[in-house]
Amino acid sequence: MGFFDKIKKLAIFNLFSELTDDFYDELEETLVMADMGADLTMEMVDELRDRCKSNAIRDVEGARACMREIIAEKLTFDDMAVDMSRTPAIVLFIGVNGVGKTTSIGKLAAHWKGEGKKVLLAAGDTFRAAAADQLTIWSERAGVDIIKQHEGADPAAVVYDALNAARARKADVVLVDTAGRLHNKQNLMNELNKISRVIERECPNSSRETLLVLDATTGQNGLIQAQEFAKAAGITGIILTKLDGTAKGGIVVAIARQLGVPVKFVGVGEGVDDLQPFDPAAFAEALL
Numbered sequence: 001m002g003f004f005d006k007i008k009k010l011a012i013f014n015l016f017s018e019l020t021d022d023f024y025d026e027l028e029e030t031l032v033m034a035d036m037g038a039d040l041t042m043e044m045v046d047e048l049r050d051r052c053k054s055n056a057i058r059d060v061e062g063a064r065a066c067m068r069e070i071i072a073e074k075l076t077f078d079d080m081a082v083d084m085s086r087t088p089a090i091v092l093f094i095g096v097n098g099v100g101k102t103t104s105i106g107k108l109a110a111h112w113k114g115e116g117k118k119v120l121l122a123a124g125d126t127f128r129a130a131a132a133d134q135l136t137i138w139s140e141r142a143g144v145d146i147i148k149q150h151e152g153a154d155p156a157a158v159v160y161d162a163l164n165a166a167r168a169r170k171a172d173v174v175l176v177d178t179a180g181r182l183h184n185k186q187n188l189m190n191e192l193n194k195i196s197r198v199i200e201r202e203c204p205n206s207s208r209e210t211l212l213v214l215d216a217t218t219g220q221n222g223l224i225q226a227q228e229f230a231k232a233a234g235i236t237g238i239i240l241t242k243l244d245g246t247a248k249g250g251i252v253v254a255i256a257r258q259l260g261v262p263v264k265f266v267g268v269g270e271g272v273d274d275l276q277p278f279d280p281a282a283f284a285e286a287l288l
C-alpha cells in the first residue's frame with residue numbers, strides 16, 4: 001500500500017474509451033466534485049484539451065498521463081521541503097481549532113528524530129492545560145524534548161524559553177505549537193505576530209517556516225478561511241490533514257493553487273506514520 005492509497009481515485013478515465021465532448025464534460029464534473037473548485041477545473045480541462053490537441057493525443061490513456069502532468073505541475077513549487085539549512089530551524093504551526101496542528105507536530109517530531117535530527121517542541125498553546133499535556137505525550141512518543149509553561153502563560157514567553165533551550169542544547173529544529181484561532185480574531189493574530197517578533201529577535205539567522213495546517217474535510221469553505229489566515233499571518237507552506245476522511249483529494253490542488261504556497265505535508269490518519277512529505281507526481285498518479 002502506498003501512502004496515497006487512502007485517497008479515492010477519480011474513476012473517470014476508466015469509464016471512457018475516446019476523448020469525446022462527453023468525456024470532457026464528465027471530467028469537469030468529476031473534478032468539481034473532488035473539490036478542485038470551478039475555476040481551477042475549467043483552467044485544467046482547457047489545458048488538457050490544448051495539450052491533447054497539440055500533442056495529437058487521441059486516447060484516454062494519453063489524456064490521463066497528460067492530466068497527471070498538469071496536476072503535478074500545479075502542485076510543484078521551488079521550496080517543497082522545510083528549510084532547515086540554518087539551525088536551530090524554527091517551524092511555527094498555525095491554523096483554526098482542531099485541524100491537526102499538535103498531531104502533525106508529533107508526527108513530524110518522530111519523522112525528523114528518525115532522520116537523526118535533534119528536535120525540540122515548544123508548547124505555545126497555553127490556552128488549555130490539556131494542550132501541553134497532549135504535546136507532552138507526543139514528545140515522549142517521539143523521544144524528543146519539550147519546553148512548556150503553566151496554563152495561561154504568554155505563548156511568546158514559552159517560545160523565548162524554547163529558543164534559548166534550542167541554542168543551549170544545539171537543537172536542529174524547534175517545532176512551535178500554537179492554540180487554534182480564527183483569522184478574524186485580531187488579538188489572537190497579534191499574539192502570532194508577537195511570537196514572530198521574538199523568533200526574529202532571538203534567532204535572526206535561523207531558517208524559518210510558518211506552516212498553515214488545514215483540515216481537508218472542510219473543503220472549499222476551509223479554503224476561504226485559509227486565504228484570510230494566510231493574509232493575516234503570512235505562511236510558507238501548508239499541511240493538509242485528514243485526507244483519509246474525504247474522497248475529495250482535489251482540495252490539495254485547489255489550496256496550493258489559490259494560496260500560491262506549496263503543500264509540504266499531508267496527513268492521512270491519526271498514527272505517527274500517517275504524515276509524509278508531499279510528492280506532487282505520486283499524488284497525481286494516485287488521484288488518476
Ligand SMILES: Nc1nc2c(ncn2[C@@H]2O[C@H](COP(=O)(O)OP(=O)(O)OP(=O)(O)O)[C@@H](O)[C@H]2O)c(=O)[nH]1
Nearest residue numbers: 097098099100101102103180241242267268269270
Ligand atoms: N483521520 C485523521 N485525523 C487526524 C489527522 N490529523 C489529526 N487528526 C485528528 O484530529 C483531531 C485534532 O487534532 P489536534 O492535533 O489536536 O488538532 P489541533 O489543531 O492541535 O487542535 P487545537 O489545538 O484544539 O486547535 C485529533 O483527534 C487527531 O487525532 C489526520 O491526518 N487524519
Ligand SMILES: [Mg+2]
Nearest residue numbers: 101102125131
Ligand atoms: Mg493543538
